[in-house]
Amino acid sequence: MDSLTQAVLGAALQGTVLGRVQGRRALLYGAALGTLPDLDVLIRYADPVSQMTYHRGFSHSLFVLSGLALLLAWLVAWVGRHKGYAWPRLFLAFWLVLVTHPLLDAFTVYGTQLFWPLQPTPQSWAAVFIIDPLYTLPLLAAVLYAGCRGLRGRAVALLSLALAFSTAYLGFGLAGRILVEQRFEQALQAQGVAASEVRAVPIAFNSLVWRLLAKTPDGHYYEGVSSLFDRTPAEHLRLPRNLQAGEVLADAPLLQRLRWFTGDWLRYDVIGDALVVSDLRMGLPGNYSFRFEMARRDAAGQWAAIAPRDWAGGGAASMFDGAKLGLIWRRILAPQPPLPLASWATPAIEAGH
Template identity: 25%
Template sequence: MDTTTHVTTGISLAGLSFLDPTIASHPDLVVGVLLCTVIGSNAPDIDFLFKYKGNETYVQEHRGISHSIPAVLLLSFLLSLLVSLFYGGSFFFTLFLWTLISVIIHVLSDICNIYGTQAFRPFTKKWIALNILPIFDPVVMTLQVIGIVLWINGVQPGYTFSFVFLFILSYISLRFFMAQKVLKAVDAKKNEVYTILPSFSVFSWTVIASCENHYRLGKYKRGKVSWSKVLDKNCGDNQIIKAAMKNRFVHQLLQYSPYLHAKIVKKHDGYEVHWFDLRYQSRIDEPFVAIIQLDHKLNLVKSYVKRGLISIPERV
C-alpha cells in the first residue's frame, strides 16, 4: 500500500488497541502505542534507503528482505524495546504485541497488491501477490479516516475501529471473490495464462493474457472482458533484444516478472531498449521502465530505471 494508507492504518490500530485492558487502564501508554503502531506500519519500507544506491538497486530490493519473517520480528522487537524505555522498560510485551500486529498488517496489505512481497523468506524467495487491491484504495482510506474523525470527536476508539477493520476485511473479501468472478468471465483459450489486476473500482479490472508468442491486454467491465492491445513477446530472437537481455538487471527482471515487454527505440548513436512491466499501467501503481542503451555494435553503454507515469506501447 502507499505510505499514507500505512500511516492511517497505524493510527487506526492505536485506536483498536484500547480493547487491550492494559492500554485501556493506562492512558499514558497512548502516545507510546501510537508511536509503535504508526512507525511499525511503515517499518518494512525501511528498504527505501536503497534508493540512495539508485533506482535499479531499489527495484531489486523493494519488498524483499525487509518484508521477510525475520525482519518482521526484528523490526517489531527493536521498535517496541526502544519505546518501552520511555516507560522505564515497562509494558514491553504489550508494546511488542501491537507493534508486531502493525508490521504484519503492513506486509499482508502489500501482499494484496500487484507488486507483492517476499514475505516467506528465508524459507522461499518466491514473490507473493494476490492482485486484489490497488496501491492506494479509496475505500480502505475512507473507512479509516471516518474512524479517526470519530475518535477525535470523543467516540470510544476500541469499538469504533473494531467495526472499521471488520468493514475493511469484508471489503477485501469482496474483492477476492470478485477477482474469482472476473477469471470465470474470461473466455479462456487453450495455452493461455490469465492475470487480473485491480483498479479503484471493485467492478473494473485489467486482464492480461499470456499466450505463446504475445500478450493480450483487456478490461473487465459489466460482466465481460474487452481486449484492447496485443503485444509481441520478446523471446530474444531479435539481436538488439538479445543484447539488452545480457544486462544483469534485465536478467533479474525477467526472473521476477512474467509480463515484461521490450520496445526498441532507435537513436543516432545506437539503440535504447525500454523494458515495461505490463502489470503497472498507472501512476498510482508505481510503474517503472528499465532503459538499456546500446551502441551500433550492440555493446552496453548505460542502463537505468525511470519511474513515473509510463505509457504501455501501442497496439502492434
C-alpha cells in the first residue's frame, strides 16, 4: 500500500497498544515504524526487473520483522526501564506495527515475500488496490482525532473502531475477488473455455469493479472487467501471450525471476527489434504498468538477451488513465454499454504481430 496508509496504520496500532504510556508520541513512533519496511526502496539495483522483484523482499519478511520487534522491545524496555515500560506490551506493539505492513502489502497484487529467505511465489492476495480511500480515510481520521484530543477514552476507542473497520474492509475485498473469479470461470466454461488459472485484480481506488484474467493451456489469456453488482457475464476478450516469442529468453535468469515473482502472468511482444515482456497483473486492459525490454534482434535477425530496461508506456501512470477510469467506474452500476476492451487492447495486439 501507499506510504500514508502504512503510516496511519502503524500510528493507529501503536496508539491503541501504547497510547496510555507514550501519549501522542505513540502516534508518531507508530507512523515512523510502520513505514520502516519500505526503506528497501533506497537500495538501487542494476536493472528495473531486479528493482521490481527484490522490492518487498527481506525487509518485508515476517521472520526478519519479528526478530526486529524483539530487539526493539528489549532495547526500549532497557533504556526506558524507569518509565514503566513493560517488555511484553512493547513487543506486542512493535510486532503488530511491523508485521501488519507486509501483511497489508500482501493484500495488494504486487507480490510480497512474507517468508523470505524461503522462496515461495510472493504473496499477492489482490483484495485492495494500492491506494484505496475507503481503507485509509477512517484510519487517518481516527489518528488525527487522537492527535488532537490525546490518547484517552474516546480516542483509543475510535482508533480501535477504525482498525476493526479496515480489517473488515480487507475481508470484503477478498470475498469480492473470490466472487468475481468464480463468475468469470463459470462464464468461460459456458463458452467451452477451460481456464488453467483465473484471478481478479481490483481497479483503481475501489473494491467494487475488477479486472479479470484467465490463462488457457493453448498460450492465450482472457481479460475482462466485472462489477460486484453485475447480473450478466463480464465483457471480455481473448488475447495472445505470445509464448513462442519469449523462447529466446528461456535461459535468462532475470526472466525466470520475473516469472517466479509474477506467478508467470506474463506476455511477450515483438515491437520492432525489441522483445518486450509485460506483467499482466497490474494496469488497465491493454495498458500494463510493468513492461520491460529484455532482448534485442540484430541485423542478422538473431536475438540476444540484454540488461532489462523499462519500456515506454509502462509505469504507474498506466493505472491512472482518466478517460478509461471514468468508463470503468461507470461500470460499477451500469453494465451497458460494454467497455471497449478490444479497442483498448489494439495497440498491444498489433505490437504482438
